Amino acid sequence: MIASRTLVVALIVVALAGCTGPGGPAAPADDVKIDPWLSDDLELDAAVVTGDVMGVALSGFTCDVTQSFSANGDGDVRPTAGVTVTTTGSTISYTEESLTSTALGSEVPPTGGVPATMTITTTRGYWDIGDGGANTPWTPSTVLAFTEIPVPEEGCAAADMWYFDMEDVGTDPAEIVRAFTEDGLRNVSKECPDAWFIWAPPNLSCEEFDARF
Template sequence: MIASRTLVAALIVAALAGCTSPSGPSSPGDPPADAKIDPWLGDDLEVDSAVITGDFMGVALSGFSCDVSQSFSANGDGDVRPTAGVTVTSAGSSISYTEETLISSAQGGDVPPTGAMPATFTVATTRGFWDIGDGGANTEWTPTTVLTLTGIPIPEDGCAAADMWWLDLSDVGTDTAEIIRAFSEDGLRNVAKECPDAWFTWVPPNLTCDEFDARF
């Protein structure tokens, strides 16, 4: 059902107002506090999609989740050392840090949020070891970090397209703030009329229906 563009935009802006990060000090991986969220959708937003950012031990973290109430993660550049990663699922949370070949990891009991998406989410591990696999004695390690969740508008049946677009933008080194802007202002492309027999309704804006389908 399509509502008027003005009304829908107003409703979405109100819904996303609680998803922008608060003012104050931010880590290198965080989007600017004044990042503009200008939703483009004329569809119901029934998933809690977000770009996830943060910083851990000097490593800028970023990630995307189509539904943060299910799971989400943020990672550093896997080709550059040191790197790090933070994951939150219904089974618990984890933080990892890799420096050359030495891998440290820790686990915690944090699970995805319920209800309204929070602007930030604290991951606090309770058990872990530093420098696993270095041949020496392991040291107890229980790190903590804070992730920022910036809500972006994704239609309920657009998760596959959104995930692909996120990967494409990330692979070419697109700045996190620009990724948030692209999702919020440009958005996915609706191909319901263009490709009426396709199994999908949305594709990344840079792909045709055939290109999107061929990558699955």
């Protein structure tokens, strides 16, 4: 989607370059509306993250995959699981009833933007067997998949809230990607000129977003 938007911008630039007269470029008509996606830089490292650990489907969101990201199962349903990667290393966890098994790895976020996939491999961990004795060594691995989504500069707070609102009601990750890609955040700079933010989730008014932040 990012590539296609870049192509659109390029085509618009070419089209405008051709609209010149003796006095230079022609002024745009007063009723021309510019898609806010074309007038704002995008956070190119935002992505929806999916994966699987021990049969538990994982999903997550990051506004900057080069800094940190995580993907988790439904925390209200057991068993559940999670994967977290930060600049200090990686963690895979699995919780069955009240017993949580955890393993650590050395993977850190990629530096070259959003990858298609990333393998998380742990080297030290334990499997909680819950009998009070020594825990069994556990070194799981998993492959996370990343789908790049468009998030405008200064829109990370709104994107984060919108993602979790959709996740809370059980929205499928593919539908979340579609919503970010086709619907996008709402530019509220004219609607709420005095707000501290210029982007809000499309399901919330400026007042609702501000109160929940």
